[in-house]
Amino acid sequence: MTEKELKKILDQIKPLDRVFFEKAQAHLDNLTKPKGSLGRLEEIAARVVAITEKLRPQAARKRIYVFAGDHGVEEEGISCFPREVTAQMVFNFLRGGAGINVLARQVGAEVLVVDVGVDHDFQGISGLFDRKIARGTRNLARGPAMSRKQAIQSLAVGIELAREAHRDGVNLLGCGDMGIANTTPSSAITAVMTGESLEKITGKGTGIDPERWRKKVRIIRQAIRKNRPNRNDPVDVLAKVGGFEIGGIAGLILGAASLRIPVVIDGFISGAGALIAAGLSPRVGEYIFASHQSVEPGHRAILKALRQKPILELDLRLGEGTGAALGIGIVEAAVRVLNEMAAFGEVSVSREVNQSIEK
Amino acid sequence: MTEKELKKILDQIKPLDRVFFEKAQAHLDNLTKPKGSLGRLEEIAARVVAITEKLRPQAARKRIYVFAGDHGVEEEGISCFPREVTAQMVFNFLRGGAGINVLARQVGAEVLVVDVGVDHDFQGISGLFDRKIARGTRNLARGPAMSRKQAIQSLAVGIELAREAHRDGVNLLGCGDMGIANTTPSSAITAVMTGESLEKITGKGTGIDPERWRKKVRIIRQAIRKNRPNRNDPVDVLAKVGGFEIGGIAGLILGAASLRIPVVIDGFISGAGALIAAGLSPRVGEYIFASHQSVEPGHRAILKALRQKPILELDLRLGEGTGAALGIGIVEAAVRVLNEMAAFGEVSVSREVNQSIEK
DSSP: OOHHHHHHHHHTOOOOOHHHHHHHHHHHHTBSSOTTTTHHHHHHHHHHHHHHTOSSOOOSOEEEEEEEEOOGGGGGOOSSSOTHHHHHHHHHHHHTOSHHHHHHHHHTEEEEEEEEEOSSOOTTOTTEEEOOSSSSOOOTTTSOSSOHHHHHHHHHHHHHHHHHHHHTTOSEEEEEEEOTTTHHHHHHHHHHHHOOOHHHHOOOTTTOOHHHHHHHHHHHHHHHHHHOOOTTOHHHHHHHHOOHHHHHHHHHHHHHHHTTOOEEEOSHHHHHHHHHHHHHOGGGGGGEEEOBOOSSHHHHHHHHHTTOOOSBOOOOOOOTTHHHHHHHHHHHHHHHHHHHSOBTTTTTOOOOOOSOOOO | OOHHHHHHHHHTOOOOOHHHHHHHHHHHHTBSSOTTTTHHHHHHHHHHHHHHTOSSOOOSOEEEEEEEEOOGGGGGOOSSSOTHHHHHHHHHHHHTOSHHHHHHHHHTEEEEEEEEEOSSOOTTOTTEEEOOSSSSOOOTTTSOSSOHHHHHHHHHHHHHHHHHHHHTTOSEEEEEEEOTTTHHHHHHHHHHHHOOOHHHHOOOTTTOOHHHHHHHHHHHHHHHHHHOOOTTOHHHHHHHHOOHHHHHHHHHHHHHHHTTOOEEEOSHHHHHHHHHHHHHOGGGGGGEEEOBOOSSHHHHHHHHHTTOOOSBOOOOOOOTTHHHHHHHHHHHHHHHHHHHSOBTTTTTOOOOOOSOOOO
């Protein structure tokens, strides 16, 4: 994909038409319940209508892409887990034993695993999407994590998978990540794109101690000073302080928005991807549902920047798309309300009476 | 059921054994994820283990009882909907077209509808549990809503249904309500049991205007002054300012706790039932999962009194058990994590490394 082709995708992302929100609300108000009584489920339902431009959208086919990649910065020792765990968890995903498999199974979502940059030779193993750009990024503390060309390539991976989902008739998309040390590039992206202080947005990742946390902050500060990512050029930010899986997620979001597929994003890493996507096209925010509020402090800054209110607050910090799977369950609930609830006209239930009271 | 028999049920409710929490957490910590990274799902899972005293509890069989009853206070005109809507919605439940049917279907929970006091002759209609105590309560603004005997009877209905669920092998219970005007008795119960001010805890119910809201507060104040419910005698509170469906819910919670079945409670009305249950046996709190935080302001006071943190915050105010259905989905997710995730020993994923960092 060239930068010109990327620009073309961005141009295909349209603002949502308010008429569809109104039509959806009119239908919701005619269902056998007090007006507005399903709260945020009604908001979600109306937005799915506006995204899909279908008055009765479906949620039968759900898919979560889990993007996996390694990170050069892992060599700095800022994670509790060694780099090999990225590949080990990819095998765990393929065997169906990871958290994402369990939670996606419950909501009936497929899990498709994408190797966009894992430092392991999977030798064409069945079930894994081989889109490897390199065997991990370079250490962002010492120079750019990847080339600009690689950054565009990672976006292209996600865009292509959104197209594939569209061809397969997927109604709801989710995204997730796997990559040891990837809260470090995500914190860097968040700092650059939101302008928040590093101390405020850098978290404990998989559970590091205070000493290692201070080192992590120092490494991220060094990375930003050395690479000077340009906030007004999100591809530059992705290239200099990002990761391949973060680019894949950003691309999936852009592709989904261009094809009018609602996309339920996971936590902090997916949020960093969403920041890159929203930097490229501010309109994507309307196509996104933020599944949950992660424990990672930077996630709050991301959701604020994206003007997203999380669907769930369950103190999750696992990644993989686990929050997205739970969020997909709630978005599906909203869609089912639209499709399955009886309307006042169909059954004999009295409507709300006039508000004037007898005194 | 006599008061002595009720006392016997209360004696059967045991405090949870901390050993089961420890065993559950040890298992959770051995699953292929960073320790604690599934946040509240882990807390929920551990509590289900402690409630059921099973290290691998199941969530295959789920059931929601919807208790329906009418209210004498409806004649004061403090709801947007006329009394007939209670019976009309019962028909809607039986046909499967209401919000609760849609959301319960998604999570695979049965919906069983219990007429505990609807002002309608259903003539033995198929699918409805006929446990009618009377055709609605009396107007609590003018005297006690029901007799003490009727209050005990409503508790007995719930207890009996919990036993039935236990016989049927139900793993997870939910409760919900239908009863036009029932936020009024629920507000009265909440005021009496929590001591919070009426203005603070009385809400707009199905959506009343400020004038009608002031009338509602006035009516509840009058009811409490006239009936003088005794906070230290929850059966007295239920009888004087409660409702049949609220008693049914309280009984279901007590029965479930005595039989070690986790019970996911819905919103404000179910919360009022839980306050009565917790008044009778403070231990029931540990057996309850609060599915969501309702828009009704009194619900916050209830959850505080019950020391419950809601699982979801979706601004719901429909009742029927709709929040419970969504909450059951999350509790099931927690149970599935326990049962389905791979452990470190089973697959080759490296554990967290020592926290000491190389300098």
